[in-house]
Amino acid sequence: MKDVARIAGVAIVTVSRVLNEPDKVAPATREAVLDAMRQVGYLPNLVAGSLASNKSGMVAVVVPTITNSIFADTVQGAADLLEAEGISILLGQTGYDDERERSLIATMLGRRAEGIVVIGCTQAPPARALLAAAHVPVVQTWDLVDDPVDLIVGFSNFGAGRAVAAHLVDRGYRRLAFLGGGDPRSYARGEGFRAALHDRGMAAALEVDLASPAAIEAGRDGLARLRGVAPRIEAAFFSTDVFAAGALLGCVQAGIAVPADLAIAGFGDLELAAQMNLTTVRIRGYDIGRGAATMILARLAGTPLDRRTVDLGFELVVRGTT
Amino acid sequence: MKDVARIAGVAIVTVSRVLNEPDKVAPATREAVLDAMRQVGYLPNLVAGSLASNKSGMVAVVVPTITNSIFADTVQGAADLLEAEGISILLGQTGYDDERERSLIATMLGRRAEGIVVIGCTQAPPARALLAAAHVPVVQTWDLVDDPVDLIVGFSNFGAGRAVAAHLVDRGYRRLAFLGGGDPRSYARGEGFRAALHDRGMAAALEVDLASPAAIEAGRDGLARLRGVAPRIEAAFFSTDVFAAGALLGCVQAGIAVPADLAIAGFGDLELAAQMNLTTVRIRGYDIGRGAATMILARLAGTPLDRRTVDLGFELVVRGTT
DNA sequence: CTGTTAGCGCGTTCAC
DNA sequence: GTGAACGCGCTAACAG
Numbered sequence: 001m002k003d004v005a006r007i008a009g010v011a012i013v014t015v016s017r018v019l020n021e022p023d024k025v026a027p028a029t030r031e032a033v034l035d036a037m038r039q040v041g042y043l044p045n046l047v048a049g050s051l052a053s054n055k056s057g058m059v060a061v062v063v064p065t066i067t068n069s070i071f072a073d074t075v076q077g078a079a080d081l082l083e084a085e086g087i088s089i090l091l092g093q094t095g096y097d098d099e100r101e102r103s104l105i106a107t108m109l110g111r112r113a114e115g116i117v118v119i120g121c122t123q124a125p126p127a128r129a130l131l132a133a134a135h136v137p138v139v140q141t142w143d144l145v146d147d148p149v150d151l152i153v154g155f156s157n158f159g160a161g162r163a164v165a166a167h168l169v170d171r172g173y174r175r176l177a178f179l180g181g182g183d184p185r186s187y188a189r190g191e192g193f194r195a196a197l198h199d200r201g202m203a204a205a206l207e208v209d210l211a212s213p214a215a216i217e218a219g220r221d222g223l224a225r226l227r228g229v230a231p232r233i234e235a236a237f238f239s240t241d242v243f244a245a246g247a248l249l250g251c252v253q254a255g256i257a258v259p260a261d262l263a264i265a266g267f268g269d270l271e272l273a274a275q276m277n278l279t280t281v282r283i284r285g286y287d288i289g290r291g292a293a294t295m296i297l298a299r300l301a302g303t304p305l306d307r308r309t310v311d312l313g314f315e316l317v318v319r320g321t322t
Numbered sequence: 323m324k325d326v327a328r329i330a331g332v333a334i335v336t337v338s339r340v341l342n343e344p345d346k347v348a349p350a351t352r353e354a355v356l357d358a359m360r361q362v363g364y365l366p367n368l369v370a371g372s373l374a375s376n377k378s379g380m381v382a383v384v385v386p387t388i389t390n391s392i393f394a395d396t397v398q399g400a401a402d403l404l405e406a407e408g409i410s411i412l413l414g415q416t417g418y419d420d421e422r423e424r425s426l427i428a429t430m431l432g433r434r435a436e437g438i439v440v441i442g443c444t445q446a447p448p449a450r451a452l453l454a455a456a457h458v459p460v461v462q463t464w465d466l467v468d469d470p471v472d473l474i475v476g477f478s479n480f481g482a483g484r485a486v487a488a489h490l491v492d493r494g495y496r497r498l499a500f501l502g503g504g505d506p507r508s509y510a511r512g513e514g515f516r517a518a519l520h521d522r523g524m525a526a527a528l529e530v531d532l533a534s535p536a537a538i539e540a541g542r543d544g545l546a547r548l549r550g551v552a553p554r555i556e557a558a559f560f561s562t563d564v565f566a567a568g569a570l571l572g573c574v575q576a577g578i579a580v581p582a583d584l585a586i587a588g589f590g591d592l593e594l595a596a597q598m599n600l601t602t603v604r605i606r607g608y609d610i611g612r613g614a615a616t617m618i619l620a621r622l623a624g625t626p627l628d629r630r631t632v633d634l635g636f637e638l639v640v641r642g643t644t
Numbered sequence: 645c646t647g648t649t650a651g652c653g654c655g656t657t658c659a660c
Numbered sequence: 661g662t663g664a665a666c667g668c669g670c671t672a673a674c675a676g
Contacts, residue, residue, distance in 0.1 A: 001653065011663045016655065026661060041455055046432040047378060048653035050369045051668050058412075058433075066394045066401070076389050079415050083422075088429060090380075091413040093401050100405075107410060110368040111380075133363060216593055249597060271538055272594055275571060323669065333647045338671060348645060370669035373652050648675075653668105660663075 008036035060108035060116040062092040070285050077289025098124040105130045115296035121145040122184045137299040139292040152309040153291035157185045160281045160314045161192025164237050164265050173235035177206040179222045180239020206230050219246025241266035241273045263322040277320040330358035382430035382438040384414040392607050399611020420446040427452050437618035443467040444506045459621040461614040465507050474631040475613035479507045482603045482636045483514025486559050486587050495557035499528040501544045502561020528552050541568025563588035563595045585644040599642040
């Protein structure tokens with residue numbers, strides 16, 4: 001920058017102005033400065049700018065894993081809006097590990113991210129404490145709770161589980177099972193499923209723990225295990241479409257008719273769900289990301305938010321497997 | 323930091339040392355400093371540290387879109403290694419747009435990313451010029467070329483296309499088609515496909531342009547279009563499994579027997595390929611990311627690299643659709 | 645092992 | 661419209 005100023009024959013501050021408030025500089029000098037920049041191949045040091053202005057121009061997005069296409073949608077949604085504003089994305093992957101999540105959050109806060117988006121509302125206490133003490137907007141996503149750290153964009157996992165249960169019961173299925181686990185949101189869907197049966201005075205659902213990260217194989221294995229202990233089960237709700245797809249595949253190979261012998265429902269409405277004609281719950285991952293970005297941008301712009309929690313809802317998509 | 327130093331009764335620089343080289347500080351003073359940090363709830367300002375040390379602690383990863391699971395793997399591979407070293411990921415999505423790619427690269431270089439990973443080897447001239455002038459390691463991925471900007475981790479898309487053609491010809495198929503397009507790598511696979519037929523003195527393949535981003539629907543439509551103009555086609559190679567999956571689905575619905583009436587091959591070996599018993603080409607997206615990260619880390623550590631180009635290869639996976 | 649002195653490259657006051 | 665001075669929060673040399 002010093003070089004640019006010297007070549008253009010102006011003061012350093014003028015160069016800075018050409019970059020940040022071009023209008024306040026005479027067209028002639030502006031051109032001279034721009035010329036000098038091209039000559040030197042000048043790339044503004046945004047780090048120095050961040051320090052001086054106390055604005056990093058970065059927003060952090062922390063997800064369990066980007067490989068899960070459902071979270072990728074959220075990242076994309078947030079990035080599309082943020083990048084358009086010249087804000088860069090700091091991406092963090094927790095791998096479903098609490099300590100890694102805490103350390104990632106600490107690092108990103110240290111890098112002075114101007115906002116932070118996290119998946120889920122149930123961060124472990126140390127991570128939550130960091131978020132609560134952060135002086136930037138914090139958006140929790142993918143679920144709803146009564147005591148958010150700051151902002152929320154999500155839907156009710158509990159409600160989704162309940163809706164699936166209601167649908168299965170309406171269809172006449174009685175001996176039900178829930179297969180899932182791993183993360184808190186999957187657990188919440190199981191809770192809702194359970195609660196719906198309890199409300200109806202029905203027998204509790206059988207439960208099978210399936211480990212994250214979601215893999216097709218795990219779904220198939222889970223189904224096999226389930227049928228080992230409860231061969232007469234009538235309908236199974238899997239915490240993600242990936243598991244359900246595996247189970248469906250297992251059924252085909254084992255000659256189990258779906259839904260006649262066994263009904264199957266998933267969650268997420270991934271592309272493969274439509275493809276396999278799978279009943280599932282649609283949630284709008286991309287819009288969650290957009291919503292989170294919108295709230296952060298509003299906060300940064302000083303616009304007051306009309307509400308701190310946005311419920312994007314979910315939609316039961318009934319197809320051929322139930 | 324000033325406060326921490328005052329409370330702990332030491333100089334500012336000692337606080338800095340507790341953070342960066344704890345061993346060089348007496349255990350007693352170290353504890354005093356750490357105590358003071360906890361009291362104040364101190365979060366080191368990494369931006370200031372970056373400016374002073376001229377090391378940002380960030381690496382940029384620029385992909386067309388993170389929603390494509392195949393790129394997500396590469397991001398994850400790079401992130402897993404980098405985050406373990408305390409390096410943060412700056413994520414950029416070009417949306418297959420040259421100007422957006424250029425501007426993203428400029429921004430990330432301005433943020434003083436210590437390394438940059440991009441997808442593909444054929445960046446538009448302005449973007450390439452930026453990369454070439456960057457004073458940090460640059461890794462191009464997902465293809466191979468003779469004139470890399472700096473480092474390469476990839477495989478031969480051309481070779482992959484040729485291998486698929488060879489396989490189809492060996493199987494006895496003669497009237498072939500290639501369906502794909504959009505990005506340069508897909509195009510390179512088509513080139514290889516074409517070249518293989520030409521080398522054998524066979525008739526040129528029919529070609530159908532399919533738009534990115536890859537969607538299941540597009541594959542189905544492409545197949546319909548193809549059969550409209552060339553009903554007697556015997557085998558079709560799609561530039562990605564997503565297209566191929568859509569086509570396969572279309573065949574099922576249209577009562578076209580695969581591979582008897584029409585053979586289908588895809589690319590990528592996504593989970594759904596195995597699921598649908600689709601012949602495809604397996605590439606190792608995760609390892610590409612790991613490889614890129616490894617090279618960058620080596621450069622940063624000053625370790626000389628034995629080679630600047632790493633060919634991870636590909637593997638033809640023959641399944642039931644050919 | 646600890647402290648002192650200088651910046652890092654910019655933005656932000658003020659003057660002119 | 662332009663410039664000089666100062667400081668952002670921290671690290672890199674040195675010196676003791």
